[in-house]
Amino acid sequence: MKRLNLYPLSENWRPPKLLARDKQLKVLLENRESQSPENFWIQGNRGLGKTLTATIFKEMTEDTFIITCSSSSFRRAVEEFALKNDVKPKVREDPSTIILRVIEEKAEGDKITIFFDDIDRLALGPTLTRDFGIHICNIYDRLLERGYTFSIHLITTKDFKDARKYLDRSAESRLNLRPLIFPPYSEGEIKKLLMQRLEFIDDLEWSEEAVSYIAARVARDAEGREGDMRLALEIARAAIKTFGKLTLEAAEKAWKDRETDYWVEILKEMPFGKALLLASIVWETLDRYEDEIEELEEGEEYYPVSWSEVKKRWRSNAEAVGLGNVKDHRLRKWLDSLRESDLVEARTLPKTHEYNYTNMRELYITLKADLMKLFYATQKIDWSKRW
Numbered sequence: 001m002k003r004l005n006l007y008p009l010s011e012n013w014r015p016p017k018l019l020a021r022d023k024q025l026k027v028l029l030e031n032r033e034s035q036s037p038e039n040f041w042i043q044g045n046r047g048l049g050k051t052l053t054a055t056i057f058k059e060m061t062e063d064t065f066i067i068t069c070s071s072s073s074f075r076r077a078v079e080e081f082a083l084k085n086d087v088k089p090k091v092r093e094d095p096s097t098i099i100l101r102v103i104e105e106k107a108e109g110d111k112i113t114i115f116f117d118d119i120d121r122l123a124l125g126p127t128l129t130r131d132f133g134i135h136i137c138n139i140y141d142r143l144l145e146r147g148y149t150f151s152i153h154l155i156t157t158k159d160f161k162d163a164r165k166y167l168d169r170s171a172e173s174r175l176n177l178r179p180l181i182f183p184p185y186s187e188g189e190i191k192k193l194l195m196q197r198l199e200f201i202d203d204l205e206w207s208e209e210a211v212s213y214i215a216a217r218v219a220r221d222a223e224g225r226e227g228d229m230r231l232a233l234e235i236a237r238a239a240i241k242t243f244g245k246l247t248l249e250a251a252e253k254a255w256k257d258r259e260t261d262y263w264v265e266i267l268k269e270m271p272f273g274k275a276l277l278l279a280s281i282v283w284e285t286l287d288r289y290e291d292e293i294e295e296l297e298e299g300e301e302y303y304p305v306s307w308s309e310v311k312k313r314w315r316s317n318a319e320a321v322g323l324g325n326v327k328d329h330r331l332r333k334w335l336d337s338l339r340e341s342d343l344v345e346a347r348t349l350p351k352t353h354e355y356n357y358t359n360m361r362e363l364y365i366t367l368k369a370d371l372m373k374l375f376y377a378t379q380k381i382d383w384s385k386r387w
């Protein structure tokens with residue numbers, strides 16, 4: 001197989017032209033030129049180009065500073081920021097002082113833009129929020145004192161309506177934030193963004209069909225990561241890695257693998273017995289309705305299986321892996337927590353049993369998560385190794 005240079009599909013590759021975020025970029029650029037620039041609460045889920053847009057803004061302007069807050073502490077983040085700007089932080093120097101020192105040493109003009117990227121971690125506790133707020137106030141007051149025109153933008157995945165929770169009152173009133181939203185990428189946008197990158201890979205065989213497939217899956221079917229460009233890139237890279245080219249078949253395979261991995265992870269995060277219970281529901285449903293399930297339309301509910309059968313199945317599986325005696329109420333607790341996380345539904349229905357003369361009722365479990373995805377995941381797990 002010929003070695004391909006997949007750099008354009010990597011995280012760090014910089015597009016020659018920012019597509020799909022030109023509006024947000026324009027808002028930020030115009031804001032910089034205005035008489036009294038505003039401060040933005042830049043909000044969007046993972047992988048929606050927030051950092052990229054800030055980075056490109058920085059390249060297009062002077063005196064833009066990005067402080068990436070994903071380190072373990074704000075101090076650490078600020079120290080790293082200073083070092084990157086060739087400024088050496090002093091021992092026990094206050095973070096806001098460090099930031100100001102960097103700005104004073106580096107800024108050429110008097111229009112300053114500061115991005116705090118990924119502030120989510122800083123807002124995990126009340127003390128953190130207060131500390132962050134105090135630093136923001138210090139920076140704000142001192143930039144003002146020195147006669148700079150400036151903006152302080154905060155980048156986050158959190159909703160603007162919760163901004164108050166993450167910012168101290170005095171910081172909030174100084175910044176008077178406005179939301180700037182990065183919505184999930186649509187299918188068409190993901191397609192365009194992927195093709196923009198593929199054009200830059202020499203000798204790669206790829207089809208538009210495959211790109212459309214990835215775009216559609218990521219836009220609609222990504223289990224909470226809808227529209228995430230990082231995910232689209234992951235899938236494209238995985239497909240090319242195994243097939244050497246980006247065909248529909250390769251894309252489908254890569255997507256299916258990632259779906260299976262996703263569910264394996266969900267199962268592995270559960271206590272072993274609970275995961276085995278969910279698996280038992282999957283296996284019972286499949287066995288019971290094997291033929292009919294093929295006919296189900298997309299979005300239609302699966303068929304219910306009886307709780308007593310599921311329990312039987314769980315017990316024989318548990319025995320096979322040497323899981324000791326587990327009381328019924330324990331199983332019931334696991335079932336309830338599966339319901340709470342919306343993976344299954346439980347209802348009491350008349351028994352479907354053919355000898356049900358007395359109209360007896362029984363608890364029935366219906367799977368709400370996708371049966372086949374879960375099934376492939378249960379196949380991938382080695383159940384003989386308890387965790």
Ligand SMILES: Nc1ncnc2c1ncn2[C@@H]1O[C@H](COP(=O)(O)OP(=O)(O)OP(=O)(O)O)[C@@H](O)[C@H]1O
Pocket residue numbers: 010011012013015018019020021044045046047048049050051052053118157193229230233
């Ligand atoms: N409009 C775009 N054009 C080209 N590439 C993009 C675009 N948006 C996102 N990407 C790519 O997708 C990946 C994720 O983007 P980015 O890091 O900017 O996301 P983010 O919104 O900052 O996510 P997070 O909240 O996880 O930090 C990067 O590799 C980036 O280059």
Ligand SMILES: [Mg+2]
Pocket residue numbers: 050051052117118
């Ligand atoms: Mg980011």
